[in-house]
Amino acid sequence: MTVSQVPDYISSITLPTWSDCNGQDDLKWIATTKQADGTYQAIINLQDHNFDAGHYSVHVYGQSRLGDQFLCLAGTEGFTVKENQVVFTQPEAKVINYQKEQGTLEVQVSETVTSKVIKQVRVAAWSEKNQENLHWYSTTELKEDRAVLKVDTFYQQFKSGNYTIHTYLDYSDATTSDFNLGQWQLTAHKTPLTEILSLAESYKGILTGxxxxxxxxxxYNSIRPLPVGYTVKYDDWCDVFVSTIFIKSGLSHLIDRECGVQCHINLMSDKRIWLGKISTPKAGDIVTFDWDDNRFADHIGIENGKIRTIKGNTTMPGRDIRGVNTKSYDINSQYIKGFARPKY
Incomplete structure (x- = not known):
């Protein structure tokens, strides 16, 4: 769309555009580019309006140099889109960063200027008959019209095989499309780190009591000598959960055994694995919290990637009971006391 005869005191032009059938629910403010001849041009993308057919209204607003005002300059006749003029293309979906020996791959989905707006991306991956080890990955986060989901055999109990990858796209207009991205051979190898993460994940969902x-x-109580000289009860067990994951994996020497978080920090400091507050934690790090904000750590968990921490004795969604659950946190949260990084 081109705007001409713009007053000299106007420094920029913006076009509010909407589909009349939506009553301005899909209003978009579209920036223009000034041309050498003094006119302003803008591209109105139907994707921003869910490709609705019908009449579109377009107004012209300008930023004035006089008094720094934002002024409505004109209302235009707009334009009409007929049903047979609306043509969709499929978004692009492909496998990238295929790491056969590491048991991982990534699914990348990209919108195009003529594809529908993606609301959610879902990926189903499995290798066994009857989809017995099916795992779903999903995201609603798109950056620069692109989403990337990582498929990892960690979530399929480290089972090697030919993995079928199906991708489902949910659009903002409540429709869905799917892509079969074929089969990919993935070879899973456990490491001390993946052993810890896999075992911790296997406890997810168990409830107190x-x-x-x-x-x-x-x-935890079966270890002799008892870490702190007494038998732990069933009521306060967040650090018992972390310690027991390392005990059952045969890796308790990496962090020592404790049931008190502040004491555990001291032990990890002695092992020189305590990092304190950091901005880039890694999967497998031990994260501690000070919920009372009194400089005394009172909660602990295992970092599972991107500030997703799996913990024992924590709240369960929608239930008045505690158990093992995964939760996300802001890395800048005042309640995070610090991290330790075991030498896996």
Whole structure:
């Protein structure tokens, strides 16, 4: 669209545009580019309006140099889009960063200027018959019209095989499309780090008071000599969870065993693995919290990537009970006391 005969005191032009059938619900403010001949041009993308057919209204607003005002300069006749003029293309979906020996690959989805607006990306991956080890990955985050999801055999119990990758795109107009991205051979190898993460993940969902919870605490209490000289009860067990994950993996020497978070920090400091407050934690780091904000750590968990921490004795979504759950945190949260990085 081109705007001409713009007053000299106007420094820039913006076009509010909307589809009349939506009553300005899809209003978009579109910046223009000034041309050598003094006119202003802008591209109105139907993607911003869910490709609705019908009449579109376009007004002209200008930024005035006089008094720094934003002025409505004109209303235009707009334009009309007919049903047969609306043509969609599929977004692009492909596999990138294929790491066969590491058991990972990434699915990249990209919008195009003529594709629908993506609301959510879902990826299903499995290697076994009847989809017995099916795992879903999903995201609603698109950066620069692009989303990337990482498929990792960590979430399929480190099972090697030919993985079928299906991608589903949910659009803002409530429609869905899917892509079959074929089969990819993934070879999974456990490491001390993946052993810790896999075992911690396997406890997700157990509830306080359940037999699985009691078995976990009993495992901690079975170690001789007892880490702090007494048998732990079933009521306060966040550090018992972390310690027991390392005990069951045969890796307790990496962080020592404790049931008190502040004391555990001291032990990890002695091992020279305590990092304190950092901005780039890694999966497998031990993260501690000070919820009372009194300089005394009172909660602990295992970092599972991107400030996603799996913890014991924590709240469960929608339930008035505690258990093992994964939660996300702002890296700048005042309640994060610090991190330790075991030497896996």
């Amino acid at each position: 359940s037999q699985a919870h009691k078995n976990l605490v009993n495992t």
